[in-house]
Amino acid sequence: MNKPEVVMIGLGYIGLPTAALIAQNKTQVHGVDINPKVVETINAGKIHIVEPELDTAVANAVKEGYLKAATKPVEANTYLIVVPTPFKGKNEPDISFVEAATKAVLPLLKSGDLYIIESTSPVGTTEKMMALIFNERPELEGNIHIAYCPERVLPGNVMYELVHNDRVIGGVNEASTEKAVTFYRQFIKGDLHKTNARTAEMCKLVENSSRDVQIAFANELSLICDKADINVWELIALANKHPRVNILQPGCGVGGHCIAVDPYFIVAEYPMESQIIGKAREINNYKSFWCAEKVQTAKLQFELQYGRKPSIAIMGLAFKPNIDDLRESPAKYIAQKVLQNANNEEYYIVEPNIDDHKVFKLTNYKEAAEKADIIVFLVAHAEFKTLVLSEEKLVLDFCGVNI
Numbered sequence: 430m431n432k433p434e435v436v437m438i439g440l441g442y443i444g445l446p447t448a449a450l451i452a453q454n455k456t457q458v459h460g461v462d463i464n465p466k467v468v469e470t471i472n473a474g475k476i477h478i479v480e481p482e483l484d485t486a487v488a489n490a491v492k493e494g495y496l497k498a499a500t501k502p503v504e505a506n507t508y509l510i511v512v513p514t515p516f517k518g519k520n521e522p523d524i525s526f527v528e529a530a531t532k533a534v535l536p537l538l539k540s541g542d543l544y545i546i547e548s549t550s551p552v553g554t555t556e557k558m559m560a561l562i563f564n565e566r567p568e569l570e571g572n573i574h575i576a577y578c579p580e581r582v583l584p585g586n587v588m589y590e591l592v593h594n595d596r597v598i599g600g601v602n603e604a605s606t607e608k609a610v611t612f613y614r615q616f617i618k619g620d621l622h623k624t625n626a627r628t629a630e631m632c633k634l635v636e637n638s639s640r641d642v643q644i645a646f647a648n649e650l651s652l653i654c655d656k657a658d659i660n661v662w663e664l665i666a667l668a669n670k671h672p673r674v675n676i677l678q679p680g681c682g683v684g685g686h687c688i689a690v691d692p693y694f695i696v697a698e699y700p701m702e703s704q705i706i707g708k709a710r711e712i713n714n715y716k717s718f719w720c721a722e723k724v725q726t727a728k729l730q731f732e733l734q735y736g737r738k739p740s741i742a743i744m745g746l747a748f749k750p751n752i753d754d755l756r757e758s759p760a761k762y763i764a765q766k767v768l769q770n771a772n773n774e775e776y777y778i779v780e781p782n783i784d785d786h787k788v789f790k791l792t793n794y795k796e797a798a799e800k801a802d803i804i805v806f807l808v809a810h811a812e813f814k815t816l817v818l819s820e821e822k823l824v825l826d827f828c829g830v831n832i
Contacts, residue, residue, distance in 0.1 A: 433459035433497075436505040436537075438530040440467055440498060442686075442754065443547065443580045444511035445476065446483055446587045452490035454616055459505060460498040461533075471498040479753035479782060482588040501533070507543040507612055508534045510558075511580075513686070514548050520693040522551045531558045535565055540572040543608050547580055549633055549687065551694045555626040559601050576600040576609035577626045579633035584685070584752045595619040599629025637691035638706045643677050644688070645709035648716040651679035662832040681807045681827040682717035682759025684748025689713070689757040717759040720827050721766035724805055727825060728774065731802060738774045742801035743767065744794065745808025745828070746780040753782040760807035764789065767805075777801055781812050798822075806830040 437448040440462040452458045462468055470477045474491040476484050490496035502508070512526040527548050538544065544562070546555055555577040563570040578598045582590040596613060598621055600606030610621050624632070647665065654661035665676045683689045696707045724741070731739040748758035755761050764778060765788075777797035778789040785791060798804055798816050802823060806813060809828040818824060824831070 431457055433457040433503060433505045435459070435507045435509065436461060436502045436534065437509050437511060438502060438533065439511035439513075439548070440471060441511070441513070442478055442480070442584065442587070443582070444509075445471070445478065445487065446480060446582075446591055447509065447511065447547070447580070448496060449483060449486035449490050450588070450591050450616055452493075452495035453486055455495060456615070458490070458496050459503050460496060461500065461502050462498060463500060465500060468498040468500055471496070480587050481585065486588060502537060504537045504539075506541070508538070508545070510544075510546045510548055512548050514550055514694075516690075516693065521697050522694050524550060524554050524557070527554060527558065528561065531561060535562060538562065538566060538569055538573060540569065541574075543574045543576070543605075543612055545575075545609055545612075546577050549579060549691055549694070550577070550630055551698060552627050552630045552634070554630060555599075555601060574600065574605040574608040575626075576605045577629045578609060578613065579629065581633070581636065584749065584754055592617060593619050595622060597622045597624060597629045597632045599624045599626040599632075601626050631695075634691045634694050637688045638695055638709075641683060641688050641692050641713060642705055642709040644680070644683055645712040647677045647679040648682070649712050650676070652716070652719065662829055666832075678829050679827075680716070680759070680829075681720045681763055683713040684756065684758040684760070685754065686756045689748070689759075713759075717762050718766070720759075720807070720825075721763045723825060723827075724763070724767050724803070725770055727803055727823060731823065738772070739802040739823075740775040740777070740800055741767070741803045742777040742779060742792075742797035742805065744779045744797070744804060744806045744813055744830075745810055746778070746786070746789065747782055747808050747810075750809045750828075751782065751811055753780075755780075755783075763805075763807055775800075781810055 434456050435451055435458045437444050437460045440460045448458045448460045467477050474488040476487050510530045512530050515523050517523040559575050581594055598609045606623050613621055651661045668674050668676055692706050692710050696703045743764045746755055746761045777792040779792055779794045779797045781794050794812050804822055804824050806826045806828055809830045813830045
């Protein structure tokens with residue numbers, strides 16, 4: 430492999446598809462991941478995550494010599510930081526991974542280089558990394574380009590959306606913005622919207638916070654309708670007949686590493702101002718607890734009615750339909766909560782998009798649906814919608830499988 434043009438730090442759900450996309454365009458990419466197994470898998474032309482079309486893209490990029498993975502970065506012209514930004518303490522954003530990635534490329538940076546953060550970050554992170562770089566390498570000040578460009582893709586459709594979705598690109602100065610726009614124009618067909626780094630950082634957080642608030646409204650409706658003995662799915666369908674109403678569908682909570690996480694980045698920094706955003710997080714978290722309590726109640730009612738312990742199928746662990754991603758999954762939380770209260774009942778845990786799990790023993794979805802007395806739908810996977818259930822089954826549908 431020739432000297433890479435791009436170094437990609439982080440080869441997860443966003444980093445690897447982005448690296449494959451860039452490599453598809455005949456650009457040399459050096460991908461970096463701290464997990465040696467991930468590196469080995471990618472260098473074999475295989476993938477460690479489930480994402481349509483990604484396997485072909487990676488296989489071709491590796492075979493043609495445009496993508497190589499390693500555990501350490503090398504010198505290039507463009508550095509993309511696509512690492513996790515988890516929490517520490519009580520919902521406080523942790524940018525230590527971004528900082529570690531920045532320190533890893535710090536000795537390699539040279540005049541004219543482009544450094545871009547794609548990781549979801551608190552407002553001001555790009556400026557903090559700029560200060561870190563210039564403090565350690567003062568000769569680079571005014572000589573390299575630094576920008577922030579968040580992803581905005583949907584798991585399950587990443588390879589398409591990386592190309593066709595608009596992007597917001599914010600540099601620490603105008604020259605950095607222009608340099609980053611020129612870079613992304615090589616691979617992206619969507620419009621590229623220029624701004625500054627702080628606005629781009631906030632834009633990412635606001636997009637997902639907006640979705641969280643809308644979902645919270647739907648989830649709150651489901652709680653109200655349960656008490657009012659109203660079918661929430663029918664109610665929402667009717668309300669949405671109004672030309673200016675578009676209520677989302679309720680679920681068992683909110684998961685994933687975006688919508689369930691990003692609002693806290695705002696709440697942590699601006700707690701007094703973010704009242705609706707903070708309350709939405711509370712509602713969506715409570716919905717998961719409520720679902721677990723509903724399962725517990727149904728279990729006890731079954732035992733009182735039939736004089737025996739029920740068998741229970743927990744259908745779905747992923748954070749959304751038809752993917753293998755369990756990050757921040759409310760379904761996984763509910764499964765754990767239900768099992769914590771287990772009292773010799775038989776449980777069937779189902780997740781058709783993964784082969785095994787280190788905590789849960791998985792069961793085929795058809796077998797679980799056939800054997801269980803109580804069927805709990807937590808994720809509306811396509812497979813579940815094909816099931817034909819006998820009338821004696823008690824069904825708790827928290828995600829609209831049967832609508």
